[in-house]
Amino acid sequence: MVTPRQAAAAVVDPELRVLTIEELGILRDVRVDGERVTVTITPTYTGCPAMDVIRADVQQAVRAAGYSDVAVETVFAPAWTTDWISDAGRAKLAAAGIAPPHRAGPVRLSLTVRCPRCGSPDTEQLSRFGSTACKALWRCRACAEPFDHVKAL
Amino acid sequence: MNGVDRLLRLGDDALIAAQRLAEWHASSPEMEEDVALANIALDQLGAARLFLTYAGESLGKDEDALAYLRDDREFRNCLLVELPNGDFAVTMAKLLFLSAYQLPLYTALAARPDERLAAIAAKARKESAYHLDHGSQWTIRLGDGTEESHRRMQDAVDQIWPYTHELTAGEVSRTDWLANVEPVLDEATLARPADDGWAPDGGRSGVHTEHLSCLLAEMQVVHRAYPGARW
Ligand SMILES: [Zn+2]
DSSP: OOOHHHHHHTOBOSSSTTSBHHHHTOEEEEEEETTEEEEEEOOSSTTOTTHHHHHHHHHHHHHHTTOOEEEEEEOOSSOOOGGGSOHHHHHHHHHTTEEOOOOSSSOOTTSOOOOTTTOOSOEEEEESSOSSTTEEEEEETTTOOEEEEEOOO | OOHHHHHHHHHHHHHHHHHHHHTTTTOSSSHHHHHHHHHHHHHHHHHHHHHHHHHHHHHTOOHHHHHHSOOGGGOOOOHHHHSOOOSHHHHHHHHHHHHHHHHHHHHHHTTSSOHHHHHHHHHHHHHHHHHHHHHHHHHHHHHTSOHHHHHHHHHHHHHHGGGHHHHTTTTSOHHHHHHHHHHHHHHTTOOOOOSSSOOOOOGGGTOOOHHHHHHHHHHHHHHHHSTTOOO
């Protein structure tokens, strides 16, 4: 028996496919009132184009667990930051070759980002804006590989 | 200014800025910049949708009706965002000046008692900080670059400067705005234009430049030709 919470938590983020929405920190609440399940999520960025897909995926996952009356609500407070990404999520990002964000604090662009492939700190930012709103494009000077970095927000 | 007017100003600034930035798509000076400007446009569009949806609830209209079915006189955006992109330096001057305004504005709104507005502003503020950083870095790179890039960046600053008075005629003080802009111009070795010159306005009351009409014609044509069409 899968609970609505477990079903929603297992939904994979469509843009960071190695993370579930729970590990990414955008699943805020799952409430059951009688027959009705209300799932609350929050966007990473206001214009995140993946929100519609995430809503549909959550609907489908909770229905598949046997609950037909599902509502997905969106909240903006407290605002998502990269600090909401769990430690397990960070480890998964690194394992997938995506450099995880630094913890906490204001945006410090001077901090070095380690290469997720060889671990070298000798890296450079190619572009602050990457393949999706939440990522920047970096390159390792040691192994010459480009890589994505989830930028601190 | 009532709550709906404020939401329309916020939403229209973001919407028109997004539409202008999107024009760079596939024609930026380098591929990374293409992605960057598209991302900034997406941030602005995301904020615009939230502000306009909120405004529309008081007006009995949805976000699409507000974006696609209003005429130019009904838009409340500042003139700066509707100005043409010009060369890349003009686009960066516009980005720097707009984000130097949106950042303190969103910061102030995030502390307001209207919880819904405060939550949107708190979210958008984090994105604005990136926009300001991007505009600043390019302004410095071009201003403190070659003779040609310096000349173009100075021309861009001089050209857009008059339109910044409209930004600081309301909730953001000139002092707070300058605090974000002056250090960047200094580092870019650019001269700060005087503040006693021409100061066009009218955007907040719906009196726009002709550029907005052309922009709206392109943005609204599909929706108006095929009412109710969906992707
Ligand atoms: Zn490496």
